[in-house]
Amino acid sequence: MAHLSPQHDVAIAEVIFYSFAFLTAIFLALQHGFGKSAGWYLVVLFTLIRLLGAAMYLATLQDPTNISLYIGAATLQSAGVTAIIMVQVAFLGKCVGLATHENVIGRDGQKTEEEGKASIAQVSTGRLRVVQLLLLAGLICGIVGGTKSSQHYTDTGTFNATDLSVVGLGVTLGGFGLLVLAAAIVALKLPGLRTPMGYSDELSGMHSYKPGRPESPNEIETATAQRYDGKTRRTEARWLIIEVLVSFPFLLVRLIYSCMFIFKHDNNFSTIFGDVGYFIGMSVVMEMIVILLAEVVGLTLTPRMAEEKALKAANKQRSRWYEHIPVIGLGFRLYRKHGNKY
Template identity: 30%
Template sequence: MGRPLQTYDDIAIAELAFYVFALGGGIFLCIKHGFTKNAGFRSLVLLSLARIIGASFRLATISSPDNIDLYIGWMTLNGIGLAPLIGLAIGLLSRVFESIQQRKGSVIIRPQYQRFFELLLLLAIILLIVGGTQSNFTITDGKPKVEYSTISHAAEGILVAIAGLLAVAIVIAIFNHKYVGVGEHRIIFTVAVCFPFILVRLIYSCLLIFGGITSTAWLYLGLSSLMEMIVTLFSEVLGFSLDKKEVQPVPGNDEEGQAFSSK
């Protein structure tokens, strides 16, 4: 026997509709800017897939309200939404720092550090998934209550640390904005505008995992779902307005070529 629609289900329907379009936009932006380019748009695809699959799990509980695995899948996928948001912001800023380096002539943030942040984000996602499966889930009338595992606490700690580093990166980018290429200042502006929404999403996760607070549908909507949608929308608008990054010539090669031709 099924159950009637609840507020969580209405939110899942809205998320499903929104992220189907966001997924299409994210795939287009990856093609436009390059799948291998670290512009952060791959994180949009990851977030969209997590939300589409998670919303589908939630809606499947309408016909199978006693299937605890569906609830666990839904809650686990909800938990990993913060990591792609942070990865998106870091990926966008990487383009800014490359632009600054080309014009200023000095390295602001080394690529090795950025790859390290990406590995930390990947580790956090893996830990959130593992921790979600090991957490204690209790479902009452379709409303979840979770006692998070130690692994989930560790994953959230990593995300808090990376969010702090993201804030530092935004400040560095703002102070070096005069070296940013024409048309790319909007990246710094968009990431800076999105950061408060990411911060609210982070606080929500900390309240659940560290504070032991039981969420409600309205808390989830206001502090999690809407925050992710706003960041996704702003980022996709930015991606569509940005030109494809051109490959910059290596100065050393040009100089060597000129020297060779002069001989």
Template identity: 30%
Template sequence: MTLTTLNRISIAELAIYTPALLVAILLSSRHGFRKNAGWLYLVIFTTARLIGSSLNLATISNPPSNPPNLIVASQVMYSIGVSALVICLSNLLGRVLLGIRRQGTRTLISPRHQRLAQVVVLIGLILSVVGQSMMSGEIGDAIGGGGRGQAEMVTVPSESQAGLGLIMAGLGFVVLGTLVTTMLQARAVEPGEKRLLLGIGLALPFMIVRIVFSGLAAFGTDPRFRSYGGVASFVWYFLGMGVVMEMMVVLILEGVGLTLKRQPSAVPAGRWRERKYEGN
């Protein structure tokens, strides 16, 4: 059995995201498993990465001539993971904003804005999954070299490109919201939540690099960012701009999360509470 560099990366992800999943579950149990608590999406992200890595390793025992179901499923898990991480950042920012509203200060970013951004990201996720499924035939041809013995370039469907564009828009909302809150309303942030706002700010540059990598792969033609029909150096760009960036985001968010106090009412349990603090 010969391990490729991608296989070794998957092994490293299993080793890192297994304890990360346990920490994410701990944070969710401490701060709430509600979907708008943010930490639940960290559980979803780490789970998606573990499943995706396992599927990648499962391809070792399957010859390339087999239907590329495992590869497509692994890539779907990566799409789910990126979307979950963006929504996680959005909801954690929402926790900071809710703390401001609880003090009677109106925020420039309202819960309605957040819900709209999350819907946009979810639609992007659906389109990305549809696009990945449509690529299964081309991936099979690329693996087999189209009968010519060398990998072929895979055309990214417009559905995948549109989905990634929506996910980028969702991340742009988080970046804008973080900048606005930091520059205009930092004094109104609750003392304990300032660490969370700082953590979001520190994580965003890594997340931006991660999204840029996906954008270069989906919209560009540079073979360095193409897993099929690309060049051997792709794996190192994938490692540096994709895998490591995600790990840094998780490390920062979980590190900050462990320092936060438990605040059962920090995230609204229902829409009526959001309206109460919305001030609109």
């Protein structure tokens, strides 16, 4: 069994930190709904990647001659930087989802609802998905390129970046630039949000209400709106955009660390064989701060599941006993929903 090196100490710290982060991410994903909570499943994925990478590197203590363990750890390290940027794109999408149907006013306070929608639509969820696909392509290139670089080390004893690694990091840098631009646009529009006329929950993963005749009694809709009113939505949207903006400096440092190895071929910035000081200060700590920010903000958001559960409980409590009778109850519910239309 080999002795503990500084890199192994870092791996132990990562296992401890990301074990708690992984459990918290699972909790948040369950709270906000796994299927519609864009962002949280990516946080789960990133924390899992870091856990597996650290575990593989610690496994080299038992088998220090197993090159496959080093290859796996290096590949997972290269994949993580793109995954954590994808988390921020998804969070920006959540923010846009909250603000899509909001009224936006300028400094003169005269912008109409249509103008507000048009201005915030500059960063649509569809365009953000394009950025996600771009980053996904960079992620795939990074994984394949990292595998080939590690295999080249096995054959020659030198660890150099391949063309695919260069392309993958270049695509990731492009996606990061688009993310910064999109976040700047949203941040400039967000402070002017007025009381909403309803909002899109496509990416927010939260229960929404829209204008028009409610499907439940008026008092239930009012209670739901009071629990989760426009002010709450605007506050949550602002927290999300603040988290995205604050994470940018840390992500930039992390990207610079990758660029120094991929583009400058400086082995001091290798995640496996490089200087451990650079690795800790420019990679490990930066990623931990970003994940910590994301999960702290996530704990402040209104759980989608709690909203749906409260609404179902209110509907059940306020419904009449005869509405639970087959056929008769269905007729009453259909009349309440569509009666005024005829």
